[in-house]
Amino acid sequence: MDITERDLKHIWHPCSQMKDYETFPPVTITKAQGSYLHLANGTTLIDANSSWWCKSLGHADPRxxxxxxxxxxxxxxxxxxxxxxxxxxxxxxxxxxxxxxxxxxxxxxxxxxxxxxxxxxxxxxxxxxxxxxxxxxxxxxxxxxxxxxxxxxxxxxxxxxxxxxxxxxxxxxxxxxxxxxxxxxxxxxxxxxxxxxxxxxxxxxxxxxxxxxxxxxxxxxxxxxxxxxxxxxxxxxxxxxxxxxxxxxxxxxxxxxxxxxxxxxxxxxxxxxxxxxxxxxxxxxxxxxxxxxxxxxxxxxxxxxxxxxxxxxxxxxxxxxxxxxxxxxxxxxxxDNIYQKIPELSAHLRQQMEAVANHTGKLTNIRHIGAMVAGDLVVDNPNTRWGFQIFQEAIKLGAMLRPLGNTLYWFPPLNTESHTIDELADITQTAIARILK
Ligand SMILES: Cc1ncc(COP(=O)(O)O)c(C=O)c1O
The missing domain is CATH 3.40.640.10 (Type I PLP-dependent aspartate aminotransferase-like (Major domain))
Incomplete structure (x- = not known):
């Protein structure tokens, strides 16, 4: 049995409809470093929600x-x-x-x-x-x-x-x-x-x-x-x-x-x-x-x-x-002067989310404070799980962009580097464009 089969045989994942896992199996993480999760298939994902909002300093700080x-x-x-x-x-x-x-x-x-x-x-x-x-x-x-x-x-x-x-x-x-x-x-x-x-x-x-x-x-x-x-x-x-x-x-x-x-x-x-x-x-x-x-x-x-x-x-x-x-x-x-560095990250997050909204025309009500920025998907049928579909697409592209319903947000570790935010913006934009054509 591979790890997915072994997982699904026993694990009831949190905050999940387990039937979703038939078509969207759990990604296997082998290690995590800084703002990135490393997967068993050799690819990486940006930890865009700081692993349920807790990994404020990223992963694996040797100190x-x-x-x-x-x-x-x-x-x-x-x-x-x-x-x-x-x-x-x-x-x-x-x-x-x-x-x-x-x-x-x-x-x-x-x-x-x-x-x-x-x-x-x-x-x-x-x-x-x-x-x-x-x-x-x-x-x-x-x-x-x-x-x-x-x-x-x-x-x-x-x-x-x-x-x-x-x-x-x-x-x-x-x-x-x-x-x-x-x-x-x-x-x-x-x-x-x-x-x-x-x-x-x-x-x-x-x-x-x-x-x-x-x-x-x-x-x-x-x-x-x-x-x-x-x-x-x-x-x-x-x-x-x-x-x-x-x-x-x-x-x-x-x-x-x-x-x-x-x-x-x-x-x-x-x-x-x-x-x-x-x-x-x-x-x-x-x-x-x-x-x-x-x-x-x-x-x-x-x-x-x-x-x-x-x-x-x-x-x-x-x-x-x-x-x-x-x-x-x-x-x-x-x-590491974390608090002093947040304003720069904050401005960058806002600017990049605005850019995604402008390019796609599919995000509205952009809001941001500190190291968090969010926007709501502009969709005809809000009862459809568009956010969930974009999440799956983003995984293929390299980001853990788990949404809140049809709200997309970035909530990265506070020490995330600027190029990672740029990468996250590209992935978000492409994922939105592919799903909300
Ligand atoms: C504001 C707030 N309060 C309480 C909780 C519950 O914390 P825990 O999941 O550690 O029980 C959460 C979890 O996300 C939260 O965001």
């Missing part, structure tokens, strides 16, 4: 491998309840330095688990301050926060949550979101008009609201939509006035994707809970973190008998190997 090997020699992983070690302490210091007010860190393994922790902890914190009637969550329309049931409960993504409705909690979705094409859009700085209906919606539930969760600035799974930084300023001011917690889900946006260390930095706001994952280890090992303030922490701090502890854990909470990699990633961002 990360050295940090991992060094850690493996001394301590791989131990229970984090009742123990500590220099690696996890260092990572917690690195994370606490991200914001002025979030000083306490709790760890998990995946993004969804960090979101679960933040939602649970916010509810519990409201109870501990005598606000037990605050049990409702609000989230932005078109938002996405993960696949576990509580995370899915606050995600506005029909197809993904529909069958599981009996397991999900109710959530108030805030609409309409003031979308923008980028930071130069007028609405970026002023969305007062759009804010008013949302404020009205929030005022109706303000006495029972526990927390509002949001992906700051970019809604990833929701077709890479960018919204006004001013919206977050309004939201933060309203939440503060109404004793409602704010949960920033930076699992996709964190660590440079929008050009700044955190996307909330665009709005200069403070939140009560922050979730990070993906880029935390530059996608090398799975670890996620949820940060909160000393104020929230103090609500839980008391004699054990008082029953206020946050009794939540995962086996791999604070995995030491992953923590060592994350510390190394913080160092590489400094050493």
């Amino acid at each position: 990360i491998h050295a940090a991992l090997m060094q850690q493996a020699k001394t301590l791989e992983h131990t229970i984090l309840a009742n123990t500590t070690n220099p690696t996890i302490v260092k990572l917690s210091e690195n994370l606490a330095a991200l914001t002025p007010n979030l000083n306490k860190v709790m760890y998990a393994s995946d993004g969804s688990c960090a979101v679960e922790m933040a939602l649970k902890m916010s509810l519990h914190a409201q109870q501990l301050q005598g606000q037990g009637h605050r049990q409702q969550f609000a989230a932005l329309g078109n938002g996405y926060h993960g696949e576990t049931c509580l995370a899915l409960s606050v995600s506005d993504c029909g197809l993904y949550s529909e069958p599981y409705k009996p397991l999900l909690q109710p959530c108030e979705y805030l609409n309409p979101i003031p979308y923008v094409s980028g930071v130069e859009d007028n609405k970026w700085h002023d969305c007062s008009e759009e804010w008013h209906p949302i404020e009205k919606q929030l005022n109706q539930i303000k006495d029972t609201l526990c927390a509002i969760i949001f992906e700051p600035i970019v809604q990833g799974a929701g077709q890479m939509q960018i919204y006004s930084a001013n919206f977050l300023k309004h939201l933060a001011a309203w939440a503060k006035d109404n004793q409602v917690y704010l949960i920033a889900d930076e699992i996709m946006t964190g660590f440079g994707r929008t050009g700044l260390p955190l996307a909330i930095d665009h709005a200069g706001i403070e939140v009560d809970f922050l979730c990070v994952a993906k880029g935390l280890t530059a996608g090398v090992l799975p670890i996620s973190a949820m940060l909160t303030s000393d104020t929230v922490y103090d609500l839980f701090y008391d004699d054990y008998e008082k029953g206020k502890s946050f009794l939540h854990s995962h086996t791999h909470t604070g995995n030491t190997l992953a923590a060592a990699v994350a510390n190394c990633v913080f160092e590489i961002f400094q050493e």
Whole structure:
């Protein structure tokens, strides 16, 4: 049996209709280096979505491998309840330095688990301050926060949550979101008009609201939509006035994707809970973190008998190997001036996507921020999976251009070289032209 047959005999691939694999089998990757995936057939693919948005520094950085090997020699992983070690302490210091007010860190393994922790902890914190009637969550329309049931409960993504409705909690979705094409859009700085209906919606539930969760600035799974930084300023001011917690889900946006260390930095706001994952280890090992303030922490701090502890854990909470990699990633961002280089990449991405749109006439609503650019396919029949067909064509041409429905986007590693973006643009243009003749 070849590897494809062996794969399909056992593996149920994520986020897939497995019948698609009859005609579009999985590509076999033998190694990955920088922004490229090397295939068993001797060809390469540009990793245009940074392997589901996590490989912020590309593949196979020898500094990360050295940090991992060094850690493996001394301590791989131990229970984090009742123990500590220099690696996890260092990572917690690195994370606490991200914001002025979030000083306490709790760890998990995946993004969804960090979101679960933040939602649970916010509810519990409201109870501990005598606000037990605050049990409702609000989230932005078109938002996405993960696949576990509580995370899915606050995600506005029909197809993904529909069958599981009996397991999900109710959530108030805030609409309409003031979308923008980028930071130069007028609405970026002023969305007062759009804010008013949302404020009205929030005022109706303000006495029972526990927390509002949001992906700051970019809604990833929701077709890479960018919204006004001013919206977050309004939201933060309203939440503060109404004793409602704010949960920033930076699992996709964190660590440079929008050009700044955190996307909330665009709005200069403070939140009560922050979730990070993906880029935390530059996608090398799975670890996620949820940060909160000393104020929230103090609500839980008391004699054990008082029953206020946050009794939540995962086996791999604070995995030491992953923590060592994350510390190394913080160092590489400094050493390689990653944040300083993003503006150049950003401009190049935008310019090349505009060029593809102009040449093909088949992309509209181009939007971009930091190291992400997206456009929607112009098609007669939007229910046809044009994006999926273009994805298959792009694989033949040399790029992993996995779309979001009929939205194409580039989300390459932050250190992708300029010639690779040019190559990606050529491939995207040819793939579109071949499918949408
Ligand atoms: C904004 C956001 N939140 C949460 C998640 C879930 O993270 P994970 O897939 O690691 O559980 C994702 C994943 O893409 C995400 O983009």
